[in-house]
Amino acid sequence: MELRDNDVISMDAGKSLTSSPTFQVEEALARLKSRFFYNGFPQVESFYFSDEGVRCKMLRANGSGWRKGKIRFRLEFIPDEKDEIEVQVTTVKQSLLPASPLDDLRENLNIE
Numbered sequence: 015m016e017l018r019d020n021d022v023i024s025m026d027a028g029k030s031l032t033s034s035p036t037f038q039v040e041e042a043l044a045r046l047k048s049r050f051f052y053n054g055f056p057q058v059e060s061f062y063f064s065d066e067g068v069r070c071k072m073l074r075a076n077g078s079g080w081r082k083g084k085i086r087f088r089l090e091f092i093p094d095e096k097d098e099i100e101v102q103v104t105t106v107k108q109s110l111l112p113a114s115p116l117d118d119l120r121e122n123l124n125i126e
Contacts, residue, residue: 015091062087
């Protein structure tokens with residue numbers, strides 16, 4: 015689930031990305047950025063945190079060759095339980111589908 019800058023996170027103080035156990039996403043990103051700059055990285059590193067990211071190529075270990083793309087840093091929230099609305103939408107979509115993609119074909123072939 016994508017986080018927005020003003021979303022609030024609360025976690026164990028010992029694992030917090032800021033000095034507080036409760037913080038906004040934008041505060042965590044600012045803290046991460048400041049650590050990059052503090053460690054002597056050039057200012058261009060801020061592109062890693064932008065939507066555009068940094069253009070690059072990636073080579074998969076499976077031998078599929080180079081792929082062009084971009085790399086960027088993001089914070090992502092993964093809920094322990096699915097949202098009730100998401101579950102309902104999935105259930106409705108499944109109920110609209112036939113039990114098997116071949117059911118319609120079988121029904122048409124069994125016309126007597």
